[in-house]
Amino acid sequence: MGDFDGSVAVITGGARGIGAEIARKMAADGAHVVCADVLDTTEIVTEIEAAGGSAEGRPMDVTDAAAAADAIKAIHSDHGHLDILVNNAGITRDQLLVRMKPEDWDLVLRINLDGAFKVTQPTAKIMMRQKSGRIVNIASVVGLMGNAGQTNYSASKAGLIGFTKSLARELGPRNVTVNAVAPGYIQTAMTDALTDDQRAALMKTVAIPRLGTPGDVADAVTFLAGPKASYITGVVINVSGGLYI
Numbered sequence: 001m002g003d004f005d006g007s008v009a010v011i012t013g014g015a016r017g018i019g020a021e022i023a024r025k026m027a028a029d030g031a032h033v034v035c036a037d038v039l040d041t042t043e044i045v046t047e048i049e050a051a052g053g054s055a056e057g058r059p060m061d062v063t064d065a066a067a068a069a070d071a072i073k074a075i076h077s078d079h080g081h082l083d084i085l086v087n088n089a090g091i092t093r094d095q096l097l098v099r100m101k102p103e104d105w106d107l108v109l110r111i112n113l114d115g116a117f118k119v120t121q122p123t124a125k126i127m128m129r130q131k132s133g134r135i136v137n138i139a140s141v142v143g144l145m146g147n148a149g150q151t152n153y154s155a156s157k158a159g160l161i162g163f164t165k166s167l168a169r170e171l172g173p174r175n176v177t178v179n180a181v182a183p184g185y186i187q188t189a190m191t192d193a194l195t196d197d198q199r200a201a202l203m204k205t206v207a208i209p210r211l212g213t214p215g216d217v218a219d220a221v222t223f224l225a226g227p228k229a230s231y232i233t234g235v236v237i238n239v240s241g242g243l244y245i
């Protein structure tokens, strides 16, 4: 018996990186996972099915409110329930503020913050009717501590944390929890761009001097989405190896 037996979990940005790892762990624990992404999800879906799990891919651009709502409604009508939403889709467009292009500010906010609103709104309506559900938002420690060169990204992630806390208050009476996980530097495509020098400098700022793994983040997400976290809502779990304390 797995913690997620019979559950349906939607993971935005589930094609690769942290989202794909969350999908692997939830599927291994019995969930039917829906990897929703602008990228092709065939690889992760095939991998999960080959391991004996249950998964499907859904094309989804979280910036398109109507398409996101249609996808969420279709998932709900196909399965009869929707138990877990992980708002994980996110991008960076790093630059110092004085050099930042307005379109890079807009795009990061549109995907990382507005995208969570657009997917969560139709999902929350379903979960409120069900009187059960778990929502986990993937923020970042830079939303808590700031980072030079990431005003757009930090603003989006700080916004996501405020969104999490307010929505936790709205949905708690309907037995829907809303929490956030704030990763530090995690080994994925997003951090592959770091040079060796940048990596070495970073390690001096982390109490546990290694990059985190997608599995480190997925463990916190599955805890918050699982049965052991039923009385936890509105929190931010920092998975940063002590980058932010």
Ligand code: NAD
Binding pocket: 012, 013, 014, 015, 016, 017, 018, 019, 036, 037, 038, 039, 060, 061, 062, 063, 087, 088, 089, 090, 091, 111, 115, 138, 139, 140, 141, 182, 183, 184, 185, 186, 187, 188, 189, 190, 191
């Ligand atoms: P990633 O780039 O490997 O994965 C992000 C996924 O989001 C991709 O599959 C991408 O296609 C998808 N995506 C992007 N725009 C989308 C859109 N408009 N609609 C739907 N899907 C979209 O990055 P990752 O490192 O796995 O990041 C996952 C989440 O974790 C992001 O929210 C990121 O901000 C957060 N995070 C990552 C780190 C890190 O160090 N890697 C640290 C803190 C927070």
